[in-house]
Amino acid sequence: MNTIPDSKARVLILGAGAIGSFYGSLLDAAGADVSVVCRSEYDIVSNSGFSITSRKLGDRVFHPAQTLRSASDYRGGAPDYLVVSVKVVEGTDRAALIRPALGPDTVIVLIENGVEIEAEIAEAFPGHELISALAFVQVARTAPGKVAHYAYGDLTFGNYPSGVSERARRFAALLEAGGIRCTLTEKVSTARWHKCMWNGVFNPISVLGNALDTGHILGGAEGEALVRSAMQEVAAVAAAAGHPLPEQLAGQLVEGTRKAPPYKTSMALDYENRRPMETEVILGNAVRAGRREGVAIPVLESLYALMKMVERKLESEAGSPGAVSP
Amino acid sequence: MNTIPDSKARVLILGAGAIGSFYGSLLDAAGADVSVVCRSEYDIVSNSGFSITSRKLGDRVFHPAQTLRSASDYRGGAPDYLVVSVKVVEGTDRAALIRPALGPDTVIVLIENGVEIEAEIAEAFPGHELISALAFVQVARTAPGKVAHYAYGDLTFGNYPSGVSERARRFAALLEAGGIRCTLTEKVSTARWHKCMWNGVFNPISVLGNALDTGHILGGAEGEALVRSAMQEVAAVAAAAGHPLPEQLAGQLVEGTRKAPPYKTSMALDYENRRPMETEVILGNAVRAGRREGVAIPVLESLYALMKMVERKLESEAGSPGAVSP
Incomplete structure (x- = not known):
């Protein structure tokens, strides 16, 4: 990939479970300014960061730039990329989680399982660029603040409903600088x-x-x-x-x-x-x-x-x- | 039902679990000569019989006329009715269990769950009258030699492939004398x-x-x-x-x-x-x-x-x- 990584990018991760903290750590390693919203593990993460073990990518500790209890506490302007990696179960209101952290130019990045998961977000935030990403990764939270990366790690993504924007390319280049492979697709659905x-x-x-x-x-x-x-x-x-x-x-x-x-x-x-x-x-x-x-x-x-x-x-x-x- | 119960009938029960011992006890109470083949609980049943609790029909102890380890040990001539109440799971060879106990005039009575369960037996023993019976009963083996009757008890039966013979009617009358209701059907399938x-x-x-x-x-x-x-x-x-x-x-x-x-x-x-x-x-x-x-x-x-x-x-x-x- 010849695109220059967006290494001054400000990234806010909503839902810093195993997936969110793993990809956050890669963006952090690539030089981005990566913050996280994490509720239940706020104390341990704000003190000690995330300890991530990975035979493939090496063990590391990821200290977020800002560790927040709520997206509305984010300081220093709006994020360039808002990464949504919350687990979507019945009752999860993603739009309500996203809204407080969104600046006028923030790209929303969904790293989530499932099919037909984007329309609800696209309709809620019609003015925003939306990236939809599929993770092929084996990763698990093993204890509070601790994440194990077992295998794989690649992401496939593109813009919703279709296409691949310049910002999507720069985000991919950033993740690749962090150590994984990204496959960009014009047809993410x-x-x-x-x-x-x-x-x-x-x-x-x-x-x-x-x-x-x-x-x-x-x-x-x-x-x-x-x-x-x-x-x-x-x-x-x-x-x-x-x-x-x-x-x-x-x-x-x-x-x-x-x-x-x-x-x-x-x-x-x-x-x-x-x-x-x-x-x-x-x-x-x-x-x-x-x-x-x-x-x-x-x-x-x-x-x-x-x-x-x-x-x-x-x-x-x-x-x-x-x-x-x- | 006006048919005279077959109260001198000789009955042999193959598979004296909860179902077999429950119906055996009713036939016994009605005066029939009821024997059982039971393998794993042979010792306790031959010593103490079956203890059957039933709020509906009263508690009783059923002492089989003969308690046998194998149908080939049956003495005194062939049974009039061979009741098959073994649980049919993969690998159960009912024909092999039935064959040693069968006299030329023995009626085979299947008291079993399921659908299309008769053809295999009808083909194996084409000269024999075959009764197919459905039990509507809540009964369970609670310990070796102990059976609890919780509810219901009625049988629906008829001859396979169709019809209701005189011997089926007499068998029904016997069970009714023992305390349950039988519904005879021309179309048991x-x-x-x-x-x-x-x-x-x-x-x-x-x-x-x-x-x-x-x-x-x-x-x-x-x-x-x-x-x-x-x-x-x-x-x-x-x-x-x-x-x-x-x-x-x-x-x-x-x-x-x-x-x-x-x-x-x-x-x-x-x-x-x-x-x-x-x-x-x-x-x-x-x-x-x-x-x-x-x-x-x-x-x-x-x-x-x-x-x-x-x-x-x-x-x-x-x-x-x-x-x-x-």
């Missing part, structure tokens, strides 16, 4: 549907079998047939929504998963640890798109209905004595 | 599809949500929609297989379940207690019938595929250290 083919299928199936790994899921003929049926439905919805995917994609994803060592999806891990799951953005949005486009999606509807029941049961357990605390 | 509308739907859904009760399942709009979609598929398969069910049945079953206090299905209880589940006879046979009849059953296929994954995971856990013992 299509890229999200592409990722949904795997995420929207393996994630709910893994939960419904009570935290199955990919080996269990593909271990029998029925499992593979179910995965392929669900992927076919995702492909049909994506095509109807204007994002046709390659014919051979489902087969490639199944074979790639089969060849990799068995592992648990992020949603299965959330489920096992009784954390809220991103059911709505990962699967619910695909189901709603299918209904909107009039595509028959009996398998996705079944998976979604089962997921909602599981969530309801977890909620009722969390509210009852003796439940696992979140 | 249709009755099985009727029951499958509930069993084949609520059972797997309850397991897939990690032991959901009926309240969780019907607690949201998605859950009810899933139940109705699955029931519609069962109805379509049943109709294609020659057993049309009443139009209003799905609605009645949903409303009836909603009005009852929330409870866990038998399969959910098996799952929680890491016991083998009757997936194949309750759901697998319905799926195979759908494939055979060329009926589109994406929801049932999804539920079935998920159930097979769950079973595979349970098997791998049972084989690994630290697993719950069966």
